Amino acid sequence: MSVQIKSVAVIGGGTMGNGIAHVFAMNRIPVNLIETKQEFADRAMATIEKNLDRMVAKEKIDVETKDAALNSISVFLDLRKGVKGVDLVIEAVPENLDIKKSVWTAVDEAADAHTIFASNTSSISITKLAALTKRPDKFIGMHFFNPVPVMKLVEIVNGLDTSEETYKVVEETSRLLGKTPVPVNDMPGFVSNRVLMPMINEAVFAVYEGVATPENVDQVMMLGMAHPMGPLRLADFIGLDVCLDILNVLYDGFKDPKYRPCPLLIKMVDAGKLGNKTGEGFYSYS
Ligand code: CAA
Secondary structure: OOOOOEEEEEEEHHHHHHHHHHHHOOOOOHHHHHHHHOOHHHHHHHHHHHHHHHHHHOOOHHHHHHHHHOOEEEEOOHHHHHOOOOOOEOOOOOHHHHHHHHHHHHHHHHHHOOOEEEEOOOOOOOOOOOOOOOOOOHHEEEEEEOOOOOOOOEEEEEEEOHHHHHHHHHHHHHHHOOOOOEEEEOOOOHHHHHHHHHHHHHHHHHOOOOOOOOOHHHHHHHHHHHHOHHHHHHHHHHHHHHHHHHHHHHHHHHHHHOOOOOHHHHHHHHOOEEHHOOOOOOEOOO
């Protein structure tokens, strides 16, 4: 590998960010975990520890690996200090263009000139994010899947100006993490969500039109198509607001009515029923 990633900064310690920090640390690559508040950082570290413990209990890793992983994560509440000196910055902040804009503008000013930038966005254009920085050739999408320690895929999204060199470094880094990188080009929804979200949306339409209950829609897909979770349980797991945002990106991006979000999905998001994270979606989690 031409450039080896020896240290990484992960911005955001939510579900995706703490999972990404977990897999780098477990593979002995030091991580600067950047959060906005100490309580969010504490929550992220507690989740990482719980998930590492789960892997120790399943004998996937030993206690030494767990301890080394936890020790190799340093928490930063100052973004500029956290990105200084690392080889790769991965941003996993909420899917909101304004938040991402302010993060990437600050990172671009503070990071070293050689540092590669990756966004874990599931829907926002990599080309658009890259254009916020002065290094679009070093900007790429590194799209991980939840739960990050378990799911094998990293969808690597090449923006319009991403260089071959940047792609190669990120591809090899993904392999070092034990993941399988799959290259795709920057188009709305990339490949993963262009295929997944219409399926989830269609499952919501089936409920909306009274074809079947959520449980029965999920049973059909689990027992008939060997999906590990039905599409509606998966929608709850991803977050119904996230699903709606991604469908809107597809709808706006292609101007094709086949991506129109189901009115039931919109209504559930309006009601604050967002799935696992709010305790209610197509299922109840109380
Ligand atoms: N950290 C570490 N290990 C974990 C984990 C975590 N956070 N979560 C689960 N695991 C491990 C468990 O310990 C278990 O290990 P063993 O195989 O050794 O027993 C294994 O994963 C399976 O977990 P469980 O037995 O608890 O439960 P399960 O068999 O029902 O599997 C699941 C849970 C892995 C989530 C499975 O249901 C699944 O694969 N679901 C589909 C997930 C999916 O599609 N994710 C992608 C969502 S889309 C996305 O993320 C991106 C986007 O852009 C929207």
